[in-house]
Amino acid sequence: QVQLVESGGGLVKPGGSLRLSCAASGFSFSDYYMSWIRQAPGEGLEWLSCISSSGSTIFYADSVKGRFTVSRDNAKNSLYLQMNSLRAEDTAVYYCARDSPPSPWGGADYWGQGTLVTVSS
């Protein structure tokens, strides 16, 4: 069965960095676009980024462009989100999700359980 497991969340100071990982299993990871989506406490869903199956095409939301970098390692069935220059408003649960066709966004058909990132001094 499809499984997505995020890790790497935690408490970080404003201006700091954090790298999230998402381990995928149960499907052919290298065939799918993947996305990162976050949800601030008590708020709605915010799409952050998606990356093509090969990693050659990447899209970012304006809110994180230039600060966050998404990457993937198809040999390790893993997705990553490098987050720099973190701000208090980046505090959220971060989800990785599998994108279903038609790419780049046919809908996120599988989601991880999420990892909490807290940005606070």
Next chain:
Amino acid sequence: QSVLTQPPSASGTPGQRVTISCSGSSSNIGSNPVNWYQQLPGTAPKLLIYNNDQRPSGVPDRFSGSKSGTSASLAISGLQSEDEADYYCAAWDDSLSGCVFGPGTKVTVL
């Protein structure tokens, strides 16, 4: 402010039909498929509808989606207590080159 517009809340009694609207523009709903998500309290979102009106395997046929022009709708017929959740619409936006989510609609079963 969200690019997509949804009512903040909707409610109904068990067995009733509830409809949630999602309004966008020509760059998102008007030119790309719409999907809908259900988020139960404390859990990750779940895909409910994709490609405007398609249900993934395992989603009850009480849930249906439709799209017309730059608007989409999610209907829940035969409302049940376990349908109490937040519902989000989403679509790719060609102008933003990114996905946009609606602000979410909280459905309450009275």
